[in-house]
Structure formats: structure tokens, C-alpha cells
Amino acid sequence: MNEPDIVDAAAGLSSGSPIGMLRRQRDVFVRHTQGSHDVLVVPRDPAGVSLVERAAAALRVATIERDPALSAHYREQLRRAGADAATIAAAGQDAEVSAASPRLAAILRHVALVATAPGSATRARLDALQQLGLAPRDIVTLAQIVAFVSYQVRVAAGLRALAQEVRA
Amino acid sequence: MSKPNFTLEAVEWAAWMPTVEAATATPRQLAALDASPQRDSPYFLTLAHDVDSLEQRSPLFHAVMYAPRGLPRADRELATVVVSIINGCVYCSSVHARRFAELTKQPEIIQRLYDEGLGTALQPRQRAIVDFAAKLTRSPQEIGAADMAPLRDVGMDDLQIHDLIHAVAMFANANRLMQTLGEPIPPG
Numbered sequence: 001m002n003e004p005d006i007v008d009a010a011a012g013l014s015s016g017s018p019i020g021m022l023r024r025q026r027d028v029f030v031r032h033t034q035g036s037h038d039v040l041v042v043p044r045d046p047a048g049v050s051l052v053e054r055a056a057a058a059l060r061v062a063t064i065e066r067d068p069a070l071s072a073h074y075r076e077q078l079r080r081a082g083a084d085a086a087t088i089a090a091a092g093q094d095a096e097v098s099a100a101s102p103r104l105a106a107i108l109r110h111v112a113l114v115a116t117a118p119g120s121a122t123r124a125r126l127d128a129l130q131q132l133g134l135a136p137r138d139i140v141t142l143a144q145i146v147a148f149v150s151y152q153v154r155v156a157a158g159l160r161a162l163a164q165e166v167r168a
Numbered sequence: 169m170s171k172p173n174f175t176l177e178a179v180e181w182a183a184w185m186p187t188v189e190a191a192t193a194t195p196r197q198l199a200a201l202d203a204s205p206q207r208d209s210p211y212f213l214t215l216a217h218d219v220d221s222l223e224q225r226s227p228l229f230h231a232v233m234y235a236p237r238g239l240p241r242a243d244r245e246l247a248t249v250v251v252s253i254i255n256g257c258v259y260c261s262s263v264h265a266r267r268f269a270e271l272t273k274q275p276e277i278i279q280r281l282y283d284e285g286l287g288t289a290l291q292p293r294q295r296a297i298v299d300f301a302a303k304l305t306r307s308p309q310e311i312g313a314a315d316m317a318p319l320r321d322v323g324m325d326d327l328q329i330h331d332l333i334h335a336v337a338m339f340a341n342a343n344r345l346m347q348t349l350g351e352p353i354p355p356g
Contacts, residue, residue, distance in 0.1 A: 022326050026235060029334060032228035039220040066309050114348045119172070119256035121348035123184040136185040137217040143345055144221040151341040157308035158333030162326065165313035 005034045010069040010156035011163065019163040033155065040145045041077055048138040051081035053104060056091035057111045057142055061149035064094045064115050070153060106132055107142060114146040172256040173354060174282040176275055179262040180353040181346065187213035194219070200226060214349050225341075232331075232338045239324075239331035242271040243297055247332055249278060250286060250301040251339035259352040260343055293322040297332065304336045 004015045007030075013020040023030055041054050055078035062070040071092065078088050090100045091108060100108060110129060113121060129139055187210050188197055200222040201207040204215075215222045233244055245268035252261035269275035280288040286298055296318040304311055319329050 019326070019330075022330055025327060026231065026238075026330065026334075028227060028231040028235065032224045032231070036221065036224040036228060039224055043220060045220075114344050118344045118347035123351075126184050126349075130185075135217075136214075139185065140215060140217040140349065141221065143348055144215075144218060144225070147341040147344040148221075148225075150344055151337040154304050154308045154337035154340050155333060157311050158304055158337065159330070161311045161313055161315055162329055162333070165316040166326065168313055 005030065006037055006070075006073060007033060007152065007156055007159065010067070010073065010152070011159040012069075013159065013163055017163065018166050019159055023159070033152070036144075036148050037152070040141070040148055041074070047141070048135050049141045052078065052083045052087065053107055054141070054145060055081050056083065056087060056100075056104060057107060057145045058149050059088075059091040060094070060108050060111050061115045061146050062153065063092050064112060065150070065153040067153045067156065070149070070156065074149075103132055107134075111142060111146050114143060115150060172258045172261075174253060174258060174261050174265075175355060176265050176269060176278060176282075177262065177355040178266070179259050179355060181209070181211050181259045181350055182353055183210040183214045183350040185214065185217075185349070188216040189213075196223070199223075203227065203230075205230075210350065211346065215345065229338060229342070232334045235331070237327065239328045239335070242268055243293075243328075244331065244335040245271065246277075246294060246297050247301040247335045248339045248342075249281065250298050251305045251336055252343055253281060253286065254302060254305050255339075255343040255347065257339075257343040257347050258354075259346050260339065262352075296322045296324075300332060301336045304333065305340060 008015055008020055015024070041058055042051070046054065055074055059071060059074035059078055062074050075088060075092055078091060087100060087104065106129065110125065113125070126139055193201070193216065197216045197219050200219050201212055201216055203226045204212040204222065206212060234241070245264045248264045249261050249268060252264065265278040268278060277290070277294065286302055290298060300315060300319060303315060316329065319332070324332070
């Protein structure tokens with residue numbers, strides 16, 4: 001029940017540490033944070049967004065947010081999903097990609113916009129993604145992945161700092 | 169992009185894509201919508217397209233905002249308003265500004281944050297919450313042990329700080345969904 005999860009790993013916590021134990025006082029947070037990760041990044045049925053596209057989107061956000069631990073985690077997920085070296089390199093940058101397929105390049109561009117400037121999103125951009133063959137469900141999935149990693153990065157950063165203070 | 173018109177009035181939200189229709193929704197979609205704050209809103213009917221993620225997110229969101237003990241609810245609401253102002257989410261800021269005002273009877277605090285910015289004069293506890301929320305939103309990798317000191321100075325224990333971190337992080341999430349799947353409709 002107290003097995004370490006991805007937030008523990010990203011924040012450098014062992015589950016028996018004071019902040020690891022503190023997290024377990026909020027078991028609903030722990031369960032559904034990990035559960036969100038699992039259904040978004042390693043779902044049993046990936047439907048219209050492939051495992052490579054999901055992990056690439058998550059890696060792009062972790063890279064933009066400059067979180068080394070979560071970037072390493074999503075790079076490994078992307079490798080396990082079967083991505084080639086060029087795709088892993090393209091997703092793990094915070095700048096424009098040229099190596100990826102047009103569809104993956106469009107996904108990564110959209111992901112970067114949602115991560116860094118959500119206020120500049122427009123209906124026309126969603127229309128363009130739909131013209132590339134993404135269904136409304138797929139666009140929701142991508143938004144949820146970006147939103148989740150943006151959350152996860154801040155949870156990990158905050159808990160890492162809290163653990164440092166408690167140890168000091 | 170025009171300057172966001174933050175308000176304490178109620179704001180509506182319109183989806184940019186066709187939403188799930190209640191009449192044709194699957195039983196799992198209906199159950200996930202029932203576990204969401206407003207099952208008939210176009211926002212949740214949009215998120216219901218991906219029922220797997222909505223099933224996880226609704227209980228997480230609810231716990232982060234309403235779990236008992238720990239950080240008082242008004243403090244959670246204040247933190248989420250600060251994040252929403254920084255990200256420019258007019259809809260989210262309106263909803264949670266109104267909750268903060270209901271809980272504290274102090275709508276003027278929100279109005280000053282809107283009008284004068286996050287640097288406006290505040291009581292020490294609110295100042296500490298606003299500063300922490302702003303830094304974790306803008307520069308998560310720069311948060312360190314020293315950023316806990318202002319929170320400790322106003323009496324926060326580990327669980328309260330844990331809850332504050334999650335409230336801030338949850339609105340990095342909520343703002344991105346709200347701002348990129350549809351748009352606010354300003355009060356008439």
C-alpha cells in the first residue's frame with residue numbers, strides 16, 4: 001500500500017520518509033495522481049492517441065518545465081513505447097521539431113502551446129488538429145496529458161522543497 | 169490576445185468542439201459526469217470524451233479542493249485564484265473568486281488582486297499564500313526549502329503546505345483545460 005510512486009521518485013522521497021508518510025494521509029490524492037498518469041500515459045486502450053504520441057507529449061511538457069527526473073521518466077516511457085531515437089530526441093527538446101512526422105510535429109507544437117501559453121489557444125487551432133485526423137476525444141486526451149504533467153511537475157517541485165526543509 | 173477581463177461576476181464557458189450528449193453518453197460517461205462538480209456543463213461534457221481521464225481527475229480535483237483538515241478551504245480558493253490570474257483564466261478565476269468571497273465575506277481582497285495586481289497590500293497569511301502560489305506557478309524549479317519559511321511564519325504545518333502545493337498544481341491543470349478547449353462568455 002505504501003509502495004513508492006512516480007511523484008515519490010520525482011521528488012526524491014522514499015515512502016517511509018516524513019513527506020512520503022505525509023502524502024499517505026491524503027490517499028485519494030496519491031491514488032488518483034498515479035491513476036491519472038497511468039490512464040493518460042500507459043492506458044490499456046490508447047484509442048486514437050498512440051502510446052508513442054502520449055509519451056512524446058508528456059516528455060515535451062516535462063522538458064519545457066525543466067524537470068530532469070520527470071523528463072527521464074517520460075523519455076523511458078517513450079523508449080518502451082517503441083519510439084525511434086529521432087522521435088525521442090525531437091520530443092525531448094523545448095524548441096520546434098523537424099524530425100517528427102507531420103502529425104507528431106503538429107501534436108508537439110500544440111502541446112507546447114498548451115503548456116506555455118494556454119491563454120493564446122484558439123478554436124482555429126483545434127479545427128486544424130481535427131483536419132489532421134484527430135477526433136475530439138484525442139484532443140481532450142492531449143489536453144489532459146499536458147494539464148496532468150503541468151500539475152505533476154509542480155507537485156514534485158513543491159514536495160521536493162518541503163522535504164529539503166524538513167530534513168534541514 | 170487581449171487583456172483578460174477578470175471578474176467576481178458569474179462567467180459562462182462555451183466549448184470549441186462538439187460535446188458529449190447526455191442522450192447518447194455511455195453508462196461510464198454518465199457515471200463520471202455524476203462524479204464531477206456540474207454534470208451538465210459544456211466543460212465536463214467536453215472532458216467526458218476521454219472518460220478514462222475524467223474518472224481519475226474528478227475525484228482528484230474534489231479531494232484537492234475539499235479534503236477535510238489541512239489547509240482551510242478559503243486558503244485553497246485564494247491560491248487557485250492567484251494561479252488563474254497568472255495564467256489568464258477568466259472563467260476559473262471567477263468561479264474560485266466567488267467561492268473565496270462566499271467563505272470569507274471579503275470580495276474586496278480579490279478585487280484588489282484584479283485591479284492592483286498580486287503585489288497589492290495583504291494580511292501576512294494571504295501575502296505568504298499569494299507569493300508561494302505565484303512562484304510555484306511561474307518557476308517550479310526555483311522553489312526551495314527557503315520558500316517554506318514565509319509559510320511557517322504564518323503558522324502552516326506540513327499538511328497545510330502539502331495541501332497548498334496541490335491546490336496550486338491542480339490549477340496549472342484546470343487552467344490549461346479550460347483555456348484550450350473553449351472560451352469564457354463574459355457576463356452580459
